[in-house]
Amino acid sequence: MSKALQQHLARRKQGVAAGIYSVCSAHPWVIRAAAEQAVEDGSLLLVEATSNQVNQFGGYTGMRPAAFRDFVLEIVKTAGLEPAKLVLGGDHLGPNPWRKQPAVEAMALAETMVAEYVAAGFTKIHLDASMACGDDATHPSDEVVAQRAARLCVAAEAARGAGDAPVYVIGTEVPVPGGATHAVHELPATSTAAAEHTLAVHKWVFEEQLSGVWERVIALVVQPGVEFDHDAVVDYDAAKASELVGWLQALPEAIVFEAHSTDYQRPQAYVELVRDGFAILKVGPALTFAMREALEALEDIESQLAGDSRSGLSAAIEETMLREPAEWLPYYASPAAEQKLLRRYSYSDRVRYYWGRPEIAAAVERLVANLAEVNIRESMLSRYLPLQYVRLRAGRISGDSVSLIVDHVRDVLREYAAACRA
Template sequence: MSKLLQDHLKQGSDAAQAGITSVCSAHPLVLRAAAELAAEQESLLLIEATSNQVNQFGGYTGMKPADFRIFAEEIVAKAGLDPSKLILGGDHLGPNPWKNLPAAEAMEHAIAMVSAYAAAGFTKIHLDASMSCAGDPVPLSDEEVASRSVKLCTAAEAAAPADKPVYVIGTEVPTPGGATHSLDGLQITPPAAAAHTLEVHRAAFAAKGLDDAWQRVIAMVVQPGVEFDHDSVVHYKRAKAEALILWRKQKAASIVFEAHSTDYQFGSAYRELVEDGFAILKVGPALTFALREALDALAAIEDLLVAAPTRSNLLKVIDETMLARPDSWRPYYAGDEAQQALLRRFSYSDRVRYYWHYPEISAAVKQLVANLDAVKIPESVLSLYLPAQYERARSGEIAGDAASLIVDKVKDVLRVYASGCQPR
């Protein structure tokens, strides 16, 4: 699987660079959408779990890496995708979940986590030791990041089966899930910084005898000038990234760039990013944002069609659950109660994605889907709330059941990415 991804990314010249969408989600309907689209297009499917979602302690999903593999493979099988097309990755694998601990203790946990991912057959590993732990300087030097990354790589190499992973390195790693600060000062990675990061990591790998692993470093995380916060997006401007693009072509053509926080860009940006060498496009919040929009629309339809005593009251259940367990949103959403309420529901950072697995919310979603499938949504009602899905359901392109409508709404995001990733 690791060679499959390497060959895919190198199949064209820069003028015809192939890209790949990295689907960063653990939601079953999001993964169903991604798997079905990959099956339709006969393309590779890269699914990545993050260190907070999935780790040796279960993460917030309750899944360990081996559990996530089974979970993803079952979804892929139901979608009819050839299992050989599935590539599993680990995103932000490092001490991030334990950064409140001293570095030595946090790294022990991180090493155990990376080992678990590698042993479970994840073949794309993002070595992310960029975050400062308790007592560390802020920020960490490239040299310290590389030193810690090598420890993680050594553990992965030892734990992996015969199919050794490919690796992603880099110190210019955006905040997972979107910015929590002003975007006014967003800086594109300077070529000199990228060159220093690459050389420091190369030397660190060589010093520990990891020359073979270094040949499997396929990408480096950089900042191409894309980001989003609660209600705004920094759009890609290739002219601003020209120096970085040229540096890679001239000095580091054996790797591609991995672009994080590419959610909510215009469609043309994905084609430009891939052509410019940012060939791995990470997307997460935009997918669950589309999922939430679909469920929001279906909840409004439910209010029209279903008697009050049997309604799911999904939106009310979601907000009550988030208010009762605020740790995953309150540190990120400032303002008064009204502003926070708006952000909980509509923020681009989509912190509600951390709550779909809660039993009360999961039960409400199931009730909503069952209620609407029982009454059958009239075409004329669907037209108002989900117009794109209305057109496809009316023409027979998709089924009209609630789950299929949700999945197709998520596919709308993935279709734009897929179009941008096709080499010309």
């Protein structure tokens, strides 16, 4: 489906404000929500796995690329989405999972990973060699990043099958996955000079080393001036990006900008971002954040309806995260009382790494089972999940707990979808 994606974005050269959002999550309810949204819109669905989530060693999901492909395909088929509408992408594919190792070793592992993604049918590949490796004395220059990206691309091209040729995303100014780890109040957009140099260097290296591939480079990752930290969001300011946007519009190539960390923006910001050429919008933590909101709302309902047979979901989450702090402690450098709030409410939503833990998964299953045995009053739903209450009353969604959760996740996706319709 890379050809369909490339054609969709190429419409921008004809003055059509085409865009697409990229769902960066491995949770089945999030993927179900995205598939249902795509069915309703009749749109392509772009789902991406990151190098930390899914790689040749399983990543933190325990899935290699082929297993993730099959996992997503099963969910989207059940949701009624044609597999031909699904585009699978690999996000931050490069040495990041092994960046503490020397560059030679980290890059060798990254090449194996990229090849495995492409061989499994992933056709939208973000080549991310922007980070320093263990023996890099300084942050790598654009020239070094471009050379490393080309090496990754060579591995990807060698792994191609008979289907669509992969399309590529490049860039050097790539935000940290998952949101900022420190307070961010203002953020400049990438300078035009930096974007121009990055694109020129990559084009020169790719055309020298990879015949015919440059025409399949569809996007450049830049910073539009958006970000989120634990409890604040830097909103898009079109004026700050105006020079960069003008430069993009003057390019002869049908290249768009890819914007990372777009979670939690106001709805109008997504419209403006797509209009201005930030046509691939990454979203991840905001989706699992919404899922957690719905689960906690349903747990409150459970506490009033289920008697003594309660799931204990919040307690299971807290106990598991305290017992296994590796996925959140490096990011929440705060006093203990503040850490407790961040574990539950941080925009970076580090709890998303824990939903597959046995104790938490069992608690979620108990919550769903308990709520299936009781009658959730409409008046209670109005208090806890008011938008889902409205849709339930209108007969647009079912009243089972999973459908309520999925629809609450779709509240986030609806904002992206509205901005990307063209």
